[in-house]
Amino acid sequence: MAKNDLLGGSLWDQYSNKVTTLMNNPHNQGEITQEECDSAGHTLIVADFGAESCGDAVRLYWAVDPQTDTIVASKFKSFGCGTAIASSDMMAQLCIGKTVQEAVKITNIDVEMSLRDTPDVPAVPPQKMHCSVMAYDVIKKAAGLYLGVDEASFEEEIIVCECARVSLGTLREVIKLNDLKTLEQVTDYTKAGGFCKSCIKPGGHEAREYYLVDILSDVRKEMDEEKMRAAADAGIHGNFETMTLVQKIKAIDSIVDESIRQFLIMDGGNMEVIDIKDSPDYIDVYIRYLGACSGCASSSTGTLYAIEATLKEKLSQKIRVLPI
């Protein structure tokens, strides 16, 4: 919120001239009939995407030359707002002359970019980006019908941000590689969440399957777990200093059990580990003597040195043993 947000721009003022022109006079609006295709030897493909009850629907018609897979004619019908009409019109236009295989590569960004008046000013405001996404979806649908494959096969990955077409894989990788900690960083690095914002967190203008906030927290959690696993692995391989606290206690306990306790018990005593404190120079192990040891004169001299020497030798030279 700042000065420019006080009034809130008019939705319609943010449409490019190309968008408004096509809204008023779409060039490729109309239908292609089976008869037309039959007489020209073309294959007719008709695909729907969306539904009236969702707020917008588009029907795409292709006449495809079966010899070359070239889209000879492309038309659309749309139930939708003006930007849906303009996006569908541009989408149909971009298909003409391309092969079906090439058309599948047309993205919503291509549609939106083609609707811009100047390259660096968006053609529609953020909340209208989804209209061009529909255009992208219906192309895949049509191509799937023509090629006889599942439309999902064109989608290599799960797309989290439809506007900027950022995949789940990309997001996870970028977060990990760059050690990203905030949503703002994620948007800065990937552009995901920078347009219609509905993929950032639940409550945006449309419900999503994946949200950036969840992805970030999941990846951060995984990174923490990986760190812990690394520490645990290091522990197994004997690097005492990088162990977690619990691992250190366990390691000390096992050394005590293995090499120390038996001698104390022989003298009618025992010991327990109370706490471990890490500092840059030392790892302080606090112990308490039990039974006969607690009054024994050598418990602060010979016995103590023996315990410390054993732990130092087996685990780390940084260990100091402090009886309390």
Next chain:
Amino acid sequence: MNVYLDNNATTMVDPAVYEAMIPFFSEVYGNPNSLHRFGTQSHPAITQAINQTYKAIGASDNDDIVFTSCATEANNWVLQSVWIDHILHGDKNHIVTTEIEHPSVLSTCKFLEDQGVKVTYLPVNDQGIVEAHTVKAFITDKTALVSIMWANNETGMIFPIAEIGEVCRQKGVLFHTDGVQAVGKIPVNLQEVHVDFMSMSAHKFHGPKGIGALYIRDSQPLSPLLHGGDQMGGRRSGTLNVPYIVGMGKALELATTDMEAKMSAIRAKRDRLEDALLGTLEDVFTVGDRSNRTPNTILISIRGVEGEGMLWDLNTALIGASTGSACASEDLQANSVMLAIGADNELAHTGIRLSLSRFTTDEEVDYVIDRFTHAVKRLRAISSSYAIVQPTEGGAAAACGIHH
């Protein structure tokens, strides 16, 4: 021809109202709470505005009508102060309202929910109203307040305020009504109905924007929302907005004088417009029984024509209307009134609201019939809903995809 048919959003200030306001900007500008003559000079005009307002809604001298900056303030005031007085400092914890209130009620209720208040949002029936027995069924001994609008802004449908008021009176529960779409459009007489609080707004009845009022029955307690210099008897602080208070009084007087005649003149034009659209166009329908609607409002659903697209074409034809379509809103949330009426989800995207005023002319109605029909024709020619060639086998769309 420019035609403004969005009078439920706001209205033109009646030139007579504007005239009445003019002296109170640069001639009579003293603070009415000052002791000197500059201040007291405005008192007769303010007194007149107060009298006009009391008379227009049938308030008694024991009641308070406190001028506010708008109805949003009045709605916030009632909800937040009932919360403070009867929930935070009382033994109540519950508010009853409807799903289709104005955002100034719904958002405040959401805010109160965050503070731990229980709120019941009553659904509306297929006529877009809530019946009194429904309200009665949801009132508990913990209910502090019932807040239900008098008439709805989208549909114009009039709620049974007399019956709901009686239910609240019997149950001993406070009753607030948002009267914004009723006052100045239909008879509102608070002698005849039991209402504890009523919000109103001048710019809905040809008064200026930035002035509203809250009616408070029997001057009953309600903690102030705005604290300060104890203006308006300490109920609402802030220097009195003299020209706007004068304007509101005048506008209310104009709207409620010969109201039956004014209403039937507007209703005649509205009905003619509605009949013409229903008669000319196929696959259209209007929401709500006409006899129980504010006389200026039409909410029409046009199959195959998305609301924002329709609004665009009307705007190109210099006609200002409104849509509940999700596409036209900044947040793309489907319209709550449309969904609440909800027999058909499609309605949420194809509804166009035309709201007339006493300044709407027969020529304008004729023009709108012509341009409206034309726009429907153009958009249906583009619409996939009216396409003839059917999808290739396997090419039909599944129901709502992830994008919506």
